[in-house]
Amino acid sequence: QQQVKQSPQSLIVQKGGISIINCAYENTAFDYFPWYQQFPGKGPALLIAIRPDVSEKKEGRFTISFNKSAKQFSLHIMDSQPGDSATYFCAASWNSNYQLIWGAGTKLIIKP
Amino acid sequence: DTEVTQTPKHLVMGMTNKKSLKCEQHMGHRAMYWYKQKAKKPPELMFVYSYEKLSINESVPSRFSPECPNSSLLNLHLHALQPEDSALYLCASSGGTATNEKLFFGSGTQLSVL
Numbered sequence: 001q002q003q004v005k006q007s008p009q010s011l012i013v014q015k016g017g018i019s020i021i022n023c024a025y026e027n028t029a030f031d032y033f034p035w036y037q038q039f040p041g042k043g044p045a046l047l048i049a050i051r052p053d054v055s056e057k058k059e060g061r062f063t064i065s066f067n068k069s070a071k072q073f074s075l076h077i078m079d080s081q082p083g084d085s086a087t088y089f090c091a092a093s094w095n096s097n098y099q100l101i102w103g104a105g106t107k108l109i110i111k112p
Numbered sequence: 113d114t115e116v117t118q119t120p121k122h123l124v125m126g127m128t129n130k131k132s133l134k135c136e137q138h139m140g141h142r143a144m145y146w147y148k149q150k151a152k153k154p155p156e157l158m159f160v161y162s163y164e165k166l167s168i169n170e171s172v173p174s175r176f177s178p179e180c181p182n183s184s185l186l187n188l189h190l191h192a193l194q195p196e197d198s199a200l201y202l203c204a205s206s207g208g209t210a211t212n213e214k215l216f217f218g219s220g221t222q223l224s225v226l
Binding site: 098103 | 116157167204213214217218
């Protein structure tokens with residue numbers, strides 16, 4: 001119940017294409033869903049986050065889509081660029097809890 | 113300054129050594145964290161300090177000993193580690209209290225235990 005399942009494990013997208021990473025959860029108490037981006041040799045950095053009272057949040061080329069009834073959320077990267085090549089982690093938590101439940105991660109490669 | 117600075121960047125130590133990892137932030141954050149990350153895995157929470165007091169210890173072995181000398185500094189003292197402790201150790205900080213919102217991570221210390 002505390003798991004967040006992330007897919008795919010790896011993804012290759014052509015430059016200019018749309019990258020889509022999906023996450024699913026079981027615990028309906030989760031109320032905060034962030035996405036972190038991690039480059040090799042660096043710590044994760046918060047990319048974008050959403051709460052379940054909205055179905056979509058957009059920041060620049062990055063969009064989170066949230067489906068509360070399906071208990072799924074996804075990250076869309078529009079016009080993907082080589083600089084977006086990184087590992088992406090979804091996560092979830094509840095009630096401002098210190099503990100984040102992390103997905104397994106997706107290694108994204110954008111081909112020039 | 114929105115950085116979390118960790119030193120050293122790399123560390124190699126033997127199983128009998130004692131070493132310390134250091135972390136510093138000047139964002140006024142009152143919660144600081146230690147995470148452990150194995151290759152191709154998500155970070156795993158180890159410790160949380162809130163207002164310089166240890167608030168969370170995620171059942172971490174006693175060979176890892178955290179310390180928070182002041183609101184800007186966080187140390188992780190290492191002693192008698194095992195080869196399986198080799199990993200990237202990440203420090204993070206956040207807002208006013210131990211909350212999941214907007215963690216700022218450092219670049220980590222890559223630790224190898226021989």
